[in-house]
Amino acid sequence: MKIEILYPEFCNINSDMGNIKYLKKCLPEAEFIETSINDVPAFIEEEISLVYMGTLSESAQEIVIQRLKPYKEKIEGAIEKNQLFLFTGNSVEVLGKYIEDENRKIEALGIFDVYAKRDMLHRHNSYFLGKYEDIEILGFKSQFTMLYGDNSNGYFATVDLGIGINENSKLEGIRKNNFIGTYIIGPILILNPLFTKKMLSLMGVKEPKLAFEKDVLESYEVKLKKFKTFTNFQM
């Protein structure tokens, strides 16, 4: 089993590497490929069980867009063929149509029919509670951008607490086949053990077992209970 981490030198700003650290504990036999900015992504050329990309800075987004542009068709093809992707934080914006930043318009890969608007003067911080299929998902959002467009045919989770892809949306993230993009930041896999089990299943693990399963589940249950008491989603 191979897991690819795209551009870890950039895509690590919101403790995103915690997800990889946890996957290493859950899948000690797996091979982890770190693809740096000057490398060709491994999933373009070989079979990869999971491609992961974490949150990145605004300038890094522009660099990554340029680096991935030559592979646009191949990425689209991989999504069509059910390649499993997990993109967290603002990394999903790289695959949208464009990113607006004041008077600038940064053309992105255009794989998904959505666009992002940056507002560097206002940082959105919120709790998230929602459902991915029948799994309750919790997490945190911290972002300068909002995503716009119709994701009703392909979203990651419905929202019970917090916002979807923007402040008027109740549908969080992007999903197409096995591509999952969510604005939830940081170690989403540690916070959401049931979702992580689902991810391991999608990666082909039979009867998936999590590292520190009892403790991670206890922490999830305690947080879930607490999140359900929140009347305000803003942090």
Next chain:
Amino acid sequence: MNYKKTLKFYVALWIAKLSSFALKILKRNATYFPGKVALSICPDFMGRLDKPKTIIGVTGTNGKTTTCNMINDILSQNGFDFINNKYGSNIDGGIATTLISGSTITGKAKKDLAVLEIDERSANKVYPYLTPTYLICTNLFRDSLMRNAHTEFIASILNKYIPKETIMIENADDIICSHVAEGNKKIYFGIDRLETDTEDCKNITRDIRVCPKCLSPIKYEYVRYHHIGKAYCPNCDYKCPDPDYHVTKLDLKNMQMTVKFKDEEEVYDLVNDNIINIYNMLAVIIVLKQLKLTQKQINDSFAKLKIVETRYSEENYKDYKIVTQLAKGMNPIACSIAFNYTKNEKGNKAVIIILDDLHEDAKGMENTSWHYDTDYEFLNDESIKQIIIAGPRYLDSYIRCLMADIPEEKLIHKKDLIEATSELKLDGIDKVFILHDLYSIEETKQIKQKVKEIIDKYTVEQK
């Protein structure tokens, strides 16, 4: 911009002064509100108010308060008359309050000197109206991701708003910080290679891994911690600058450092042996030298200084040393430094950790992501015999410790602080470390008291 005093300005000033007076009568804290009121009436109030002729600003991610405290104490001990925001907030409202307290009823500055701690995130609200004569930038790291987002963002707002006339005093060993305000006059400080420096980074995070000019991986002659060290790009001219003032010899045994400037060397006594405080001391020396203080004046004061107890304290109690150390929650670098310091202290240790969001828990919950940028791995050391984790986030810290491969049998995790502390085992222990958050000062005192009770009981049992 030339700001004039308008009627709105005077109204803001007088209402602020009245509110300050009223708060003092009521024995309430008047360190933020008066300035906040003035700014709400007159948003460019600080621009219109006369300022002291010399303003020393201190900004950066870690070490601002300690650096300011040292500057304030040394200036006071040497007879300087100045204003500072030691007891106030370091954002626009607090800074305005400090300036108001140092002004006359007509808005004239009463003092010629100000020492201001300035939160880096408030750059856009402070620097358009106030030009520091000298601005120390201690370092730039990832911090609360809710407020500070990332270092590129913080560096960009500093670059945008720091006035061109300000003389920057920057950490040359921090490749991010040392490139802030590129066009300004600069004085750099650094510490020469130390025996403890390494070839590779031992920390989880490094806030710069790739050259921002040519995207080549950044290399290091040596790494001190995180991205601190002698960094350079192998393919272009992007690198750490050479320091103007640098520590050429660090003698931790005798608690002294030798500082070189041009061809002159001076020896200073260390206030504390934590590397971040040595950087802070170096910045303090430089800024005070600009005010013409001598080595003797500065060093005589260093000898009298202590890091404030809320940041670091040690007490010998019976056969044990109890150390309390600030490990600022939601700040992965500060916590990692505290963990590393604990690991490197001599002797066998028990560690009590309350890093969590006691204050946040009342209204919600902190974003727990930062635990995964924090080097809990440093606590996985033979010399650390027991780790007690307590507080609302006890489960998060416990899981993070397990992820750091810390043996389960060394770990105690309970929500209640005192109940958890009661599990302290003193067999073979020399030192007890209490690593606490900024907002857990009272709780830290209670834990320390409980530790003393356990020591008392254990000492009697041993007899």
